Amino acid sequence: MTVDTLPYTTFFKAKKGIMSWLFTLDHKRVALLYLYSIMTFFLVGASLGILMRLELFHPGKDIVEPHTYNQIFTLHGVIMIFLFIIPSIPAVFGNFFLPLLLGTDDVAFPKLNLFSFWLYVIGALFALGTLVLGDGPADTGWTFYAPYSVRTGTNVTMSVVAAFVLGFSSILTGLNFIVTIHRLRTPGMGFNQMPLFAWSLYATSWIQLLATPVIGITLLMIVAERVFGVGLFDPSIGGDPVLYQHMFWIYSHPAVYIMALPAMGIVSEIIPTFAQRTIFGYKAIAYSSMAIAFIGYFVWGHHMFTSGMSGPAAYIFSILTFLVAIPTSIKVFNWLATLYKGSINIETPLLFALAFIFNFLIGGLTGLVNGALAADIHLHDTYFVVGHFHYVMFGGTGFAFFGALHYWFPKIWGKMYNKKVANTAFATLLIGFNILYFPMIILGIMGMPRRYYDYLPEFTFWNQISTVGSWITVSSLIVLIVNLFVAANKGKKAPDNPWDGITLEWQTKSPPPLENFDKMPKIPEGGPYNYPNAKSSS
């Protein structure tokens, strides 16, 4: 591999001054703006999580009042979902790498891209504004269920407006990506020659585009209901709170796939690169992304089995829920088959990808337990659910996010991090994560309800284990982030293609120049993952 020594201007240095960042039309800079803001909110959300775990160390009141605890878990949910996990992979890595993977120099609408970043900032300000304005942050849970969200005195209005604005930002990002994929693929690259990350972003974008408006209008109805004091969902005026739940989950269940699909795309990139082998079942993985996005629209009712939904509707939603597991397991089988007889190079990104499969397996299977009608009656609103969705979101998407960060770090900054530190941080993170969340699954089966600041004494043991896990998790996260931060500033120079990847982003320099490519990128012969040294091909 030749390292090009010709001098060139990286996108970091192409323009100078703070304004050139804040009002940049370069997708790479927008992506980094997102990265810094998202990481900031991730740390805020994580601190709130730590606070909750501390409160739950002993039964009874320890450090916060019950009301404050309700506000903390709501803010934790709102920040982690709307400010971290939904935008995380699409807005950061999608923005940075989608154009590179497609061999173009930007997304289809660069100005719109910048605009959605600023909408994100405005939404974030609204979400954090609840801390100082009005009667404090909402205490409803991130779901804003009516009628409580209509009646509580806390500043629900502002939190809901934040979610609305952030949803709009998410819609515009999705719109941008769909048009980019349709219009800006490099000449000769058909849909079936696209890298799988692009496929997963395509599926994700359709969810962002078609599901988000429904929650947008629902949240507007909540705002109107609070402002005018009359409305649609409060049963005392003839409204139906279950209808709110329908409307809410029509968005929020597909939103789970906004979180999961890009993560699966990342894993589909990392695994063939580090196995140096053609991906097994390219089309199966690509189309299963679309299938997940599609079926994901049809299962929202499984959040409402205990809310008074009718029996027949519940059966159908339960069956449909099981259907989603099929395309997901197709992906898992294909990833494992890709590793089989590959020449595996164990590096930090691959470790994260493997951890994703492990965690997502637990998250997915507990999800099926929740999707089964009879089991759900017992497990609904217990810590089982909390454990389940943290396994999916943090164990799945969170790990894939950090995996992607380690995978593309040398491309973004042109530097290499300390691999030993990175591997150690990964190992402790995986251990800490499982110590933190696995006890929650056990606690849920024991019957501990979620959303309370207090619990019965018999739950103490597992709660304390979980809290200890939260300390390990956060310490490893700090090590991981500091390691990358140091590397970005003082790391050793990385070659343009440190992992011997063959997707298009590795054909340009690290960091890429402003225009991404200074010669026409070459599509690999025989598909995006046809590794020249592959021992076998599918």
Added chain:
Amino acid sequence: MDHTFHLPNSGHNFDAKASKMGMWLFLYTELLLFGGLFLVYMVYRELNSEAFLLASFKLNVWMGTFNTVLLITSSMTIAMSITALQKGNKILSIRLMWITILAALGFLIVKYFEWGAKFDHGLFPGMDHYQQLPTGERLYFYLYFFMTGLHGLHVIVGAVFIMFVIRGVKKGSVTPERYSLSENAGLYWHLVDLIWIYLFPLFYLIH
């Protein structure tokens, strides 16, 4: 090193097809935004069909019909203005766009009188008469104001959008060769019409 190479598929190129596709995608989000409201309407209509029927008699069918005709006509004029622009007749195109805007204005004026009459009767959510209504009728009027209000907002946005196109045609940034802005404004305006096509029978014609 100077950058001399340019990708043919750059995101900074003008791409009429991309902007049209972007507009359509945006329209889908608008459809589902109103779609959410239609879902709520559907459920409450099912639960309170008698009350919805009674409440609908308080609306003026003829004003609604007049507005429907206005919107359909304006939909035609904006479509014609695109044809005119494509054929190179800028003056006709601008005139047709102004007619569309006038129709939008007319629509809003009629709406103003309709809403005004409801305000006089205290039927706006929160007012005295509204609070005394049976719950079904309250839901009806709440939805009526919410949905026509949101639709009215879209009428305003659409009219402003068309004004931008007029400015573009005058300044020469929208031309017979590069007409995608006017096409997009047209698409948006048709969406406004499309939603009204459903709102009108759902609120005025459920006699």
Added chain:
Amino acid sequence: MSDKENIHISSYKEHVSTWLALILLTFMTVFVSVFGAELRTLSVATAMIIATVKATAVGYYFMHLKYDPKIYKIMMATVLGLFVFFMLMITLDYITR
């Protein structure tokens, strides 16, 4: 690139005839509703069917779907299909409670 080809310019005549059809349908639906009060259930169904016919005409001719590439029809069908599914499932929940 090849973007210049296949631009279809709709004729004024087509727009006027679409308009005429829409106006006729509007008066028809108003007529059925105002003067067909005893056919109540029928009138709800007809009103929605007529509205759908009108919406299709607007989409097909004014919004140019007829002349657009197939992808636009596929996308539109997907969106409408999703919405119909939402309606069906919510209706199912309410009528079987």
